[in-house]
Amino acid sequence: MSGKGAPELSVRNVSDLRVAVIAAQWHEKVMDGLVEGALRALGELGIDEPTLLRVPGSFELPVAAKVLASRGYDAIVALGVVIRGGTPHFDYVCQGVTQGLTQVSVETGVPVGFGVLTCDTEEQALDRAGIEGSTEDKGHEAVTAAVATAATLRSVSEPWH
Template structure:
């Protein structure tokens, strides 16, 4: 995985044992999102985050990640939010609308709350590509989302 965020650990100038993370997980495509969640949690724990400081919230689908992220980011004790979802392209333009709306929504939550809100959403052409990015040959994008949150807290 040379060149990816998962190719090594992240040095942190921030005491991560004092930071609280919310992870908002889409229930749709759960076999993928559960793998992303596991990767994110393992990464946070390995960087010194306490298990009690990782809060999980489920939403029905990827579209709902934006509102779930906003609710979590508005909590004063939450330092960063990870949004984990998976949208697999089908035969209709639904894929395009969902992906664009969620990317825009998560960007807006970042700006509104001035906290790191991380886009950990897979947007793949098929289920195999999703599995490849949820712990398969392309690593785990949940782990990358956690590392991105840590890097943003160090910004």
Template sequence: MSTINHIATPHHSEVPTAEGLRIGIAVSEWNSNITEPLLDGAKSVLRARGAEEITIFRVPGAFELVNASARLRAQGVDAVIAIGCVVRGDTAHFDYICQGVTSGISSLNAQLVRVEGKEDRYVPVIFGVLTTENMAQAEERAGGRLGNKGAEAAETALKMCRPICIIEK
């Protein structure tokens, strides 16, 4: 589904409360003109839903988001939001970074987390990394006409912390 169709469709479930949850946000400093508005969007949703504890972990670039996300999970957060922005350039660097970040975050989502004094559990790591062809596309997704993907990532984090599971017979 395209982004414009997604934001125009009213069939989404309610966003749960963030009360009592510890949320970590790993945010890349690279392309900060994009990642800072994404971070602001995420924090705005979390605060509006009652979050009292948000841990921000800043890293140099998108590739480092995987390590930061793993470290936040080890600190016992309930969810991690990885925020970054990779814009295609003239070399294959874009492809390598996007592949590495995607693979790393995907891998983290399938791993149990062991935190001393807590039961082993899966901690969601939300992919809030823009991968765009140009800066204009990134700007559209960082508070422009296509909304704020950081805010959407925060909503996803809350839904993954408190999922709605329905058993149909």
């Protein structure tokens, strides 16, 4: 079941990290909740001036993440929502976004927090959006995962050559 088994992440001393949040614009109520959760998490971590960039939809998240990764950000958080409809569109968009964001992270070495909801119904998305009545806050979780990974990577020493 979604939301079960999540790790308790302890993230400290990260206020100097440059973090960008990229958010799609489709499904405004869900997206507003995801963005609010992400910004709240960043504030709790002492990251007071994150970059917030809005793109038209979830499919545009990977290209924006790639550009931001090339501009020196330590972590990127991608927020979006894709709700299943009656056509294969859902499958293509979800697959493209997931593969694109993974590719950005692996190729650049910049952690990308995956806050893209892939839901069967709008109700499922609202339940994960971190708004009043939600059982989960995926925007907050995506920030925590990306920043915790950036902190872990920063702690790894450069090898001697």
